[in-house]
Amino acid sequence: MADGKSEQSLEKVLKNIKHIILVLSGKGGVGKSTVTTQIAWTLYNKGKKVGILDVDLCGPSIPRMMNVEGQDVHQCSAGWVPVYTDKDQRLAIMSIGFLLDSRDDAVVWRGPKKNAMIKQFLSDVCWGDLDYLIIDTPPGTSDEHITVVENLRNYNPDGAILVTTPQGVAVSDVRRELSFCQKTKIPILGVVENMSGFACPHCGECSNVFSKGGGEALAGSCRVPFLGSIPLDPSLAQSLEDGQAFTDLFPNSPTLDAVNKITSKLLEMKNGVTD
Amino acid sequence: MRQRNFNNRGLIVKSKMADVLTVPQNAPEHCPGTGSEQAGKSSACQGCPNQTICASSKPLGPDPAVEEVKERMSSVKHKILVLSGKGGVGKSTFTAHLAHGLAADNNRQIAVLDVDICGPSIPKVMGLEGEQVHQSGSGWSPVILLPVCLYVFSVFIFADWAICFRVQYVEDNLGVMSVGFLLASPSDAVIWRGPKKNGLIKQFLRDVDWGEVDYLVVDTPPGTSDEHLSIVQYLSNTYEVSLLDVRKEINFCKKVKIPVIGVVENMSGFVCPKCKKESQIFPPTTGGAVKMAADMDVPFLGKVPLDPRIGRCCDEGKSFLSEVPESPATAAYQQIIRKIVNYCGEKSEDA
Secondary structure, X not given: OHHHHHHHHHHXXXXXXXXXXXXXXXXXXXXXXXXHHHHHHHHHHOOOOEEEEEOOOOXXXXXXXXXXXXXXXXXXXXXEEOEEOOOOOOEEEEEHHXXXXXXXXXXXXXXXXXXXHHHHHHHHEOOOOEEEEEEEOOXXXXXXXXXXXXXXHHHXXXXXXXXXXXXXXXXXXXXXXHHHHHHHOOOEXXXXXXXXXXXXXXXXXXXXXXXXXXXXXXXXXXXXXXXXXXXXXXXXHHHHHHOOOXXXXXXXXXXXXXXXXXXXXXXXXXXXXXX | OHHHHHHHHOOOOHHHOOOOOOOOOOOOOOOOOOOOOOOOOOHHHOOOOOHHHHHOOOOOOOOOHHHHHHHHHHHEEEEEEEEOOOOOOOHHHHHHHHHHHHHOOXXXXXXXXXXXXXXXXXXXXXXXXXXXXOXXXXXXXXXXXXXXXXXXOOEEEEOOEEEEOOOEEEEOOEEEEXXXXXXOOOOOOOOOOHHHHHHHHHHHHHHOOOOOEEEEEEEOOOOOOHHHHHHHHHOOOEEEEEEOOOHHHHHHHHHHOOOEEEEEEOOOOEEOOOOXXXXXXXXXXXXXXXXXXXXXXXXXXXXXXXXXXXXXXXXXXXXXXXXXXXXXXXXXXXXXXXXXXXXXXXXXXXX
16 A cells, blocks of 8 residues: 555654654644744754744745745655755755745645645655754644644654744634644643733833733643743844844844743753653 | 656646646646546556545535525625635634624624634634533434524534534624534634535535525635635635735635635734834735735725734624724724725625
């Protein structure tokens, strides 16, 4: 069966990857891709080899945020070569965005087709040796998520980071994602609260645009770790639009501080798991 | 060279990727087309590296439900779809407020349908969280009528449960249907693949007795996938309102031939409650929605500024329009709603 073959290549690909982290959220637009890219940059700056797999087939935003839009995926004997953002090839990216002709193209696919694509992404990309593979997902708990989880289940993924914004509507969607993780037995690494608080650039007054504390309260009530909150920062949004590394542009920003803290927590956790 | 290599590997050729009904450039000579019923199955497909992907799509046959839905929907005058490629831009917030705004005229009958199966926010935003439809393993359990829900409509069998479908009423002339009402608790996850979601959407359209409705507003999940294809397959003569980051969505509409009413830019600018100065939280680097609308040749309906009170009203399930009538955001909403009503009015005169 073809399944046996893809199972084999899946194993071949995944055995060289030390840690697999999923970034999930029930709600869209809370910053899954932002959190994914920032964690990837921070890990990269700490000397790790990092891969990002974007399984959001209908709205891939990773290529744009990493400034690799319009690049092509190459083919080698071992499979698809991911797109590298740097010269020493320590930060690799795979996304459906690279396979589309223009940024405006819509991928109008139903589930089975998306599943076939994701399976191919998981088993056919030759990442090489990776310290971390971060998987960015679309919002919801449907085809993409089931496929990813089903395929990774036998390879001990480290777990999932849940991203939320502070307001009640987002928190209740993320609560659903939590039940998804529990049902599919994916460990939860923790909750990140994004867009909490906005410091007015004119008077410095901090407004909670989307209220505050929702993520922390959710983590508390569901007994999962709270990894930290990232403030709403227009310069972060700007750097993502331009596809530049926020870590390089604003090394002293409090936003970066927050991301660093979250990443350190992840690294500690990892050591705890592997040691 | 490398491009060709890549194609030989068998992925659908770049430019044709999304175009499910056409034949890929490098396909075998007698390729039936990736969207055809024979995709992946005809003799020409043997040996095509794309065969598994093609064969894994379900064949497209005429669905008998299309006619049934058409009949049920004949009592609905205007169907408006709220779409956005990106999540979290305010589709549900906008849907709820469009419905509230339209319902302000007591002569109009408004219905809201939430087809976001995996992340239904409408019940919360419209203050109906916790309302639910009861279910049991065999037969149907008694339905407790809560004060806000006035009618028990039809019964259908779905996934071994008997479920009573009720439309929840926010006001006398504003009915709501969402998968959220079918869940036992707000934290329940609906872990469903596409075909199951389509089944439920079909049932929402076919088995809910919406009655005489002037405007049916449909809230969608982000993306361009199962839910969107289903709703478009069953609902003909629909218009759509798009929110920010919608280039893909507009291309989707062109592909499936739905007229676009226009584009709304949400979360445009934040007015500091202390110093009253405006700042751009999400800076529009590429000219924003106005330019995009012009580029894509669709009308621009307006901008809704970011007001923290909108979020708060949504969390509490209240109508922002009646809670904070003096906010600039309310004025923006009213103006956009007026444009939509005008558009629908003209359309029905044409027809």
